[in-house]
Amino acid sequence: MNLRSERLMNYAVLVLFAAMALGPVLIILGNALGPQSADSGPGLLGLHPGNFVDAWQQGNFASYMTTSVIVAAIVVTVSTVFSTLAGYAFGTMTFRGSQVLFYVFLLGIMVPTEAIVVPLFFDLRDLGLTNTLWAIALPQIAQSVAFGTFWMRATFRSSSRALIEAATLDGAGSARTLFSVLLPVARPAVVTLVVLSFMWTWNEFLIPLVMSPNADLRTAPLALAFFQGQHVQETALLAAGAVLVALPVVILYLFLQRHFIRGMLEGSVRE
C-alpha cells in the first residue's frame, strides 16, 4: 500500500466514525425540525423551528428547566465547596485516620445509585422530605462530594510544596493558605469539577424519578420521559423536546470540552 492510499484510508476511517457518532444526533435534529403532521405547511425553508416553541409550551419545560437549574445550582455549589475543603485536608495535611477516611470517600464513587436510592426514599418519606428539593439534591451532593474530594485531593497533592511552605513562613493560617495561595493556582481543576458535576446533576434521572413520587418537582430529563409517554407518536415534538433538554450540557461541552474530556479520562486514570 502506498502512502497516498494509506492516507486516504485513514481519512476514510476518521470520517466514517465521526459520521457514526454524529448520525443519531443529526437524525434527532432533523426530526425536531421536521413537520409535525402532513398539513404543517411549508415552514421556514422546509424547516419547522416552531416545533421548539410548541414543545417548550406543551411540555411545560419552562417550569421543569427551572427546577433543574435550581437543583444543579445547589448540588454544584455545595459539593464543590465541601469537596475543596475536604480535598485540602486530605491533600496537604497529615492527621490520624486520613488513609482510612479517604478510602471511605473513595467507596462512594463506586456505589451505584440503585443501592442508595431505595432506602433513601423510604427513610425520607418517613421524615416527610420526599417531594422536596432536598430529597433530590442531597443524595446527589453526597455522590459529587465523593468524586470531588478524590479530585481536589489529587489537585492539592500535586500543588507546589514550596508555595505552601512560603505561605506558612509568612504566617498565613490554613484558611488563608487555601483561599489566597492554593485555590488561584487550582482554578482549572475546580472548573473541571464544576463542569462535571453540573453535567451529572443535569442528566441524572433515577434520583429525581424516585424522590418526587407526586411529580411536583420534575427535572428536565424526567419531564422529557413523561412528555414521551404523552406524545409517543409525535416524533417532531418529542425530538424538539429532547434537543431542548440536551442543549445546556452540549453547549457547555462545545465551549469547555477540554475540561469534560480531561475530567472524565483523568478522573479514571490518575494516581
Added chain:
Amino acid sequence: MKSSPVLAAEPVRQAGRPRRPSIGARSRLTPYLYLLPAFVVYAAFMIYPLIRAGQLSLYEWDGLSLATFVGLRNYQEVFTDPDLRDSFAHALVLIFFYSVLPVLVGLLISSVLHRARIRGLGFFRTVVFLPQVIAMVVVAIAWRQIYAPDGTLNSVLEAIGLDQLARPWLGDFVLALPAVGLIGTWVQTGLVTVLLLAGMSRIPGELYEAARIDGAGPVREFFAVTLPAVRGEIVVALTLTIIAALKTFDLIYVTTGGGPGNTTSVPSYEVFRRAFELGQVGSASAIAITLTIMIFAINLVVNRIGERDNR
C-alpha cells in the same frame, strides 16, 4: 450516569518519608474541621443508606406494613429466581455491547489514527466524545425514533430494497436486547477511543522506529508495540464501561421498560421495579447490594492488574 474512577494502585508514599509540614495548622483538630461538612453529607446520604440497604435486604417488606425477617432468602432468590437470573444474564450481554465491542472498535480506530498523525484529530475527538455528555434519556429517545416501526432504520432498509429485514426493533423478542446494547456501543465507543488515543500518544516514537528496523509491518507493530503499551488504558476502559453496563437504568426505562416480555430487563431496572412498583423492597435491596458487590469486585480485580503492571 457518573463515571467511576478506577482505584488504581495508590503507592503508599507516607511511609518512610519525612513528615510533611502540616500547614498552618494551629490545632490538631484543623484537618477534621475541613473534612466535617463533606463527611456529614456523605455519611448521611451515602454510607447510612448503603448500610440500610444491606439491612433491608434481609427482610421481606412491601414498603408499608411490618417487615418480616427472612435472612438470606432474598439473596438466594437472586440466584434461583428465573426472572432475576435472566436479568443478570442480560447484563452480561450488555457488557459485551458496552465494553468488549467498544474496546475492539476503539483499538482499531485509534491505532489507525495514531499511525497516521493526520489533521482534524481534535475535531474528531470532540465529535466522538459527544455521546458521553448527552443525557441518557435524550439518547434513548433519539434511538427510539431510529428503531421505531416507521423510523429511520426501517426507512433506510426499505429504500435499499431490504424490506423484509424491516421490523419494530425494540418490540422484537430476540433483537430488542442487542438493539439496546448497540445504543450502549454508540455511547461508549467515543470514550474508549479518546482514552486509547491519549494512551498511544504517550508511546515513545523510538519503539516504533526499532520495530520498523526489525522489519515489522503495521500489524506486527500493533501487537508488538501499541497493544502492550496501552494495556493500562484498556483495563481502565473495560472497568468504566463494564460498570456503565451494570448501571444501565435510564436507557431501559425509556426505550423498552424491560420488554417485550422480560427480554430486556436488567438488574438496575429490577431494583426500581421491585422497590417502587411491585412492593418487594427486600428483594430490590438484595439485587442492589449484589450489584454493588459486583462493581466493587471488578474494581478490585482491575486494581490488582494495575498493580502487577506497575511492577
